[in-house]
Amino acid sequence: MNMVNIKINNKDVKVAKGTSILNAAKEVGITIPNLCYHPDQEVKANCRVCVVEVEGARTLQASCATEVKEGMVIRTNTQKVRQSRKVVIELLLANHDMDCTSCKKNNQCDLQEIAANIGVRESRFENVLVKQEIDTSSSSIERNPNKCIRCGRCIQMCSEVQGLAILDYVGRGGSVDVKPAFGMYLNNAACVACGQCSVVCPVAAITEKEDIEQVWEAINNPNITVVVQTAPAVRVSLGEEFGLEPGKIVTGKLVASLRALGFDKIFDTDFTADLTIIEEGHELLKRLSDGGTLPMLTSCCPGWVNFIEQYYPELLPHLSSCKSPQQMFGALVKGYYAEKIGKKPKDVYSVSIMPCTAKKFEAKREEMSVDGENLDVDIVLTTRELAKMLRQAGVDFTILEEEEYDTPFGLSSGAGVIFGATGGVMEAALRTVYEVVTGKTLENLDFMAVRGLEGIKEAKVDLDGTIVKVAVAHSLSKAKQIMELIKEGKADYSFIEIMCCPGGCIGGGGQPFGGTDELRIKRTNAIYEADKGLPIRKSHENPAVSELYKEFLIEPLGEKSHHLLHTKYVNRKK
Amino acid sequence: MQVKEALDKYGRTPDKLIGAMLAYQKSTLCNYLTEDDIKEFAKETKLPVSRVYSIASFYSLLSTEERGENIVQVCYDVPCYINDSVNIVNELEKILEIKMGQTTKDGLFTIEYSSCLGCCDKAPAMQIGATLYGNLTPDKISSILSTYRRKKDE
Missing domain, CATH: 3.40.950.10 (Fe-only Hydrogenase (Larger Subunit); Chain L, domain 3)
Incomplete structure (x- = not known):
């Protein structure tokens, strides 16, 4: 296998060519927080939580989307990186329903976990969430747009693996949503209720209908x-x-x-x-x-x-x-x-x-x-x-x-x-x-x-x-x-x-x-x-x-x- | 024009879809694509309905909601914003008696925000259909709108 030599946080590492920085870091025991990345899916690089410093690069790089190169010098835990990740998480939280204690995924939420791990202690941005109706039309799954972080994992699961493409991005800019065409309810949208979207959702935007x-x-x-x-x-x-x-x-x-x-x-x-x-x-x-x-x-x-x-x-x-x-x-x-x-x-x-x-x-x-x-x-x-x-x-x-x-x-x-x-x-x-x-x-x-x-x-x-x-x-x-x-x-x-x-x-x-x-x-x-x-x-x-x-x-x-x-x-x- | 005609003219591959949808939308008088239109585009191009709807909802030149005959798009980007585009919006809302995103009762105008129109040197700017208006001040709005009203009357 073709190997390249890189340096992660001052440590010399040899990893296979073509490895992403995110996975290279994992090999040396460093977990880089991420939300949109999924090991079985194409790289999306839209959440921007996994950014790292790469020597010589003008800006912070998304580690999920950046392949290692010979001689690359990477820092995953600088002040700049920490600040940037915090801002990204705070921005996501500013457009998120913050009723975490009564959330179905309380303690099982990637966003919550990352916020805790990277030490988000304040929310500098006013919460601007415009609450939308929760889709409870399906007897199997529930779609809560107020929790969605628009990572796109569910979209890829539904279209690439299941070939159905029930969900997609709708709208643009700050008002993008992930939902079925025409904002249809799931039970009208030819959804088969397989729930694969819920398995890959990092937050509580799609979950099972709870019948406990x-x-x-x-x-x-x-x-x-x-x-x-x-x-x-x-x-x-x-x-x-x-x-x-x-x-x-x-x-x-x-x-x-x-x-x-x-x-x-x-x-x-x-x-x-x-x-x-x-x-x-x-x-x-x-x-x-x-x-x-x-x-x-x-x-x-x-x-x-x-x-x-x-x-x-x-x-x-x-x-x-x-x-x-x-x-x-x-x-x-x-x-x-x-x-x-x-x-x-x-x-x-x-x-x-x-x-x-x-x-x-x-x-x-x-x-x-x-x-x-x-x-x-x-x-x-x-x-x-x-x-x-x-x-x-x-x-x-x-x-x-x-x-x-x-x-x-x-x-x-x-x-x-x-x-x-x-x-x-x-x-x-x-x-x-x-x-x-x-x-x-x-x-x-x-x-x-x-x-x-x-x-x-x-x-x-x-x-x-x-x-x-x-x-x-x-x-x-x-x-x-x-x-x-x-x-x-x-x-x-x-x-x-x-x-x-x-x-x-x-x-x-x-x-x-x-x-x-x-x-x-x-x-x-x-x-x-x-x-x-x-x-x-x-x-x-x-x-x-x-x-x-x-x-x-x-x-x-x-x-x-x-x-x-x-x-x-x-x-x-x- | 029919959806099929638009696709015959532009082609049925995904990269031709936006052009075909624009041409088709222009041929309709209400400046938008209906649910049936979107479903037909999807069927003809073999793309998922959700994808075609996603595209139609993304581009500001396309719409999935009924709009007026004339679409007034005010630039919402920074150079226009700092040149007081907000006053232009207020003036439009006042004269047309509607809020941003709405359509006048007579169906003549819809006002919308748009991303950068590419004429930051003339900020604040707006476009109506394919005509660009720059260096706007609130007192110019009334006469601009009048020309469209007159066109309708003629």
């Missing part, structure tokens, strides 16, 4: 049984909220923490992930044998379902009719479990903990009610909201003893766990489909070709002579490419898994703030590690699933399944 209070109410009501399910991806990210290393598997602590909060039954969405595999696997086999619409597309991901309903409704026949694991779970809770424990559906409150904001929307879809009166999933909380509840209750997550899920819906396989990563649903399906079709035992369970962060992955599986071609895509810009291929008749796959968020659910819009690819890789590795550690790794070998079919569902794609576990989609083109 309803859950406290249910927990505190002695007449109600509160049942909770936890999505696969939450167990590899929740620890980050409490300072544990990224990629730490905290399944046992997660269960213990939910019990500590007062939930009555702690179940696992992985159980219905296994159930999804049985239903979806059989649906695929049926389509293959009956000449059904192919390629079949997965339907676990509500952001993706929103996308196809709004952007490619003509391709809806490709979408599996299976509900997502969350909704299968809700349907079982209200349509099976309630009766089993002698309760009416309305007296069982069903909560799900999801890495996702779009799940909030999905749970509120009117067809997601088995009795037509009560929602199958009453409330969806994101990973971030669960962490907030734990902080509110004063639960010290780090020292909790590990606990086990409740029966019967707490038992799951490794196939259910890997739903949390891109490629996981495909791999889980292949493990089952292979054995169902061939009747042979699958020797190597790890389908490496569908793992990892590459945008579109392909694999071929030999089912006793029949070659099945499959594909996996994550992020909607990649989903769009696949949709175009199908439209052109060029997608010669049988089965395609699509996840809306980069990395799959581990990179979901409800995961801890500040997600990066680096974190996504760590969480992904943890997911596969969790899979490896489980005694059962194939969905069809989950005894609780077999028991459920024996006792209640009778058969995959049967009448009960049709009623409880499958759904229909609507053309919602805007």
Whole structure:
């Protein structure tokens, strides 16, 4: 590698050519504060917080946008630099809603943290914020323009990664805003509610819609049984909220923490992930044998379902009719479990903990009610909201003893766990489909070709002579490419898994703030590690699933399944 | 003129968009681009609607809100400011009986701020349509506006 010699704060450093000053400084243990910079995005250099002194340069340089050069002499902590950063932060604060103590991101806000770190002690500028309406139209995310610092991270996420471009700059100069075209509300703007904007927002301009209070109410009501399910991806990210290393598997602590909060039954969405595999696997086999619409597309991901309903409704026949694991779970809770424990559906409150904001929307879809009166999933909380509840209750997550899920819906396989990563649903399906079709035992369970962060992955599986071609895509810009291929008749796959968020659910819009690819890789590795550690790794070998079919569902794609576990989609083109 | 015609003339690549939008806007009598116009420009150029709206909202020659027949743009930059452009604004607001950014009831005038008009030597300055007026004093405003009223009457 080509190296250059530079001097940072009088220290000689050798770094790779092409490194930015910001990253070079990081290598020697100096954090340069920044707001608009994001390691996975193009350099924007608009916040001007990361300025440094470069010897010979006329003005302060934005360290995120300046590459190191041989012999460069950099100072990151001079009086001039400190003053400049302070002015920038003070100016941002002068156009910012300063109700920090009641802000949703109090103590999780980059602007607040930088202001504290660089020692802003006064505001020399009068606050000139003209308050605008907070957009609460979406059931998943909330846009608060009074907090926005116009860094543009959300714009880039929405347009480059998701390919939607719902948000953009509007206006010029001091009156620039970030919002949808024509100032539309998010629920009118063909937004799919993925929440990726909220993950990259450094302040509280875009956050999840907070539903914590309803859950406290249910927990505190002695007449109600509160049942909770936890999505696969939450167990590899929740620890980050409490300072544990990224990629730490905290399944046992997660269960213990939910019990500590007062939930009555702690179940696992992985159980219905296994159930999804049985239903979806059989649906695929049926389509293959009956000449059904192919390629079949997965339907676990509500952001993706929103996308196809709004952007490619003509391709809806490709979408599996299976509900997502969350909704299968809700349907079982209200349509099976309630009766089993002698309760009416309305007296069982069903909560799900999801890495996702779009799940909030999905749970509120009117067809997601088995009795037509009560929602199958009453409330969806994101990973971030669960962490907030734990902080509110004063639960010290780090020292909790590990606990086990409740029966019967707490038992799951490794196939259910890997739903949390891109490629996981495909791999889980292949493990089952292979054995169902061939009747042979699958020797190597790890389908490496569908793992990892590459945008579109392909694999071929030999089912006793029949070659099945499959594909996996994550992020909607990649989903769009696949949709175009199908439209052109060029997608010669049988089965395609699509996840809306980069990395799959581990990179979901409800995961801890500040997600990066680096974190996504760590969480992904943890997911596969969790899979490896489980005694059962194939969905069809989950005894609780077999028991459920024996006792209640009778058969995959049967009448009960049709009623409880499958759904229909609507053309919602805007 | 139709949106399609403007794009046929200028081209459908992103770099031609501003010219096409300006030409199209000029051909409409209300000096602005409607929501449908912006959506059509987006569809035709294959750009996101949010991007086209962003561009239309950025440039002071384009507008996303209905405006009058004559756009009076007063320079808001420093040289004009220190040469008392504020008095010009006050005079315009007084005569037209509207506030900055508004349009007169008869639809004849809209007053707006503009960034530097490039004639700091004639500060304070304003432009109406493509005509520049420099070295302004409040007492000149009335007669300038009258010429536009007369044009309308003729």
